[in-house]
Amino acid sequence: MTISTVTATLSTTASTGSAPRLLDTRTTAATLAVDDATDATFRRAQQRSERIEAELHVDPTAYRVVTGDRPTGDLHLGHYIGTLANRVRLQNAGVPVTVVIADYQVITDRERPGPLRERVRALVADYLAAGLDPQRTAIFPHSAVPALNQLLLPFLSLVSVAELHRNPTVKAESLASRRTLGALLLTYPVHQAADILCCQGTLVPVGKDQLPHIELARVIARRFNDRYGTVFGEPEALLSSAPVVLGVDGAKMSKTRGNTIPLGADEDQTTAAIRAARTDGLRRITFDPVSRPSVANLLTIVGALSGREPARIADDIGDGGASALKALAAEVINESLRGLRARRRELLADPGYLDDVLLDGTARASAAAGETLERVRAAMGMNYFGE
Ligand code: ATP
Ligand code: MG
DSSP, X not given: OOOOOEEOOEEOOTTTTOOOEEOOXXXXXXXXXXXXXXXXXXXXHHHHHHHHHHHHHXXXXXXXXXXXXXXXXXXXXXXXXXXXXXXXXXXXXXXXXXXXXXXXXXXXXXXOOOSHHHHHHHHHHHHHHHTOOTTTSEEEEGGXXXXXXXXXXXXXXXXXXXXXXXXXXXXXXXXXXTSOOOHHHHTHHHHHHHHHHHTTOXXXXXXXXXXXXXXXXXXXXXXXXXXXXXXXXXXXXXXXXXXXOBXXXXXXXXXXXXXOOBXXXXXXXHHHHHHTSOOOSOSSOOOXXXXXXXXXXXXXXXXXXXXXXXXXXXXXXXXXXXXXXXXXXXXXXXXXXXXXXXXXHHHHXXXXXXXXXXXXXXXXXXXXXXXXXXXXXXXXXXXXXXX
């Protein structure tokens, strides 16, 4: 099934591997259908994403983007296609962008935080290498912004425990962690609402797995406004043309599953991983996300990176089979990421600069979150020391 979306297509300058740019064309982007592709929420989010893209075309400042990642390991192709390239594209189109490194959320589903310092630096290097510009885009770890974390308290009063238990992503992550559901994992979406709303975020470029969290952030904003007077806009999710990129084992590409193509992998590692990726035995390549998800996934990746229709790519390969598809995918991925990888290496060699970027982003985010917290306190009647 092909879901038609009017999405600005991610394209890279293949020869230089430079940062993605916005193709000013309306493209019918093929979207991976996953098990619950008929899911109404998902379809609504896709339709809404199309409308938002059109609005941003007219006025790039109509939304304020806030988004982020957990520093749980190296960023991968799923991040790049699912959200990172969208962040860069929006930033370059003039949309205000803030990126949160969600370090407290690392310990939602594991006991130890791991080598956070290195991972946070690597994240910053990946962001900058992908094209985020620290002059325009603030990047900060949420542990360093007390006002953001303080928002959690009033927000927790706006949701019920039953609502939190119903969140499908929390359920899935709890199951995957094979641990008792901790209170921090249960309240993860509320903390994420604080991430978004502390910086007055109204648009969140995410993968499909994040939709329930964004929905809860909307509920929290709405309930706060209803109860205390309007302080927040209701944030919206922005899906890319590949809302779920699958890993080499056919499941969602995810750091913790170990099924990724890391952005920092070298070309040989990438080619080897793609060669080992799951496909099916059918000789003729067709784009059929429902019955051939792994083949469709490779076609979608190639399509997203080259700005082409996955179905057309399949037609071109025809009877070339999985080996021709994999050879093409490895070539396109390596070419598209070549520039990013070179910049990433340079940036990692200069940790002092990466730390400065983080410090500057933290100062800007702290100012924004401080202002929001003041407004929240004032709305709640807690502004004891003001005028
Ligand atoms: P972890 O396994 O630690 O949860 P992850 O690989 O799932 O890591 P996150 O840090 O949870 O990555 O996700 C960061 C952002 O990237 C989110 O917006 C998420 O929706 C998006 N994302 C992650 N994996 C994919 C994927 N495979 N396809 C599309 N988007 C993705
Ligand atoms: Mg995740």
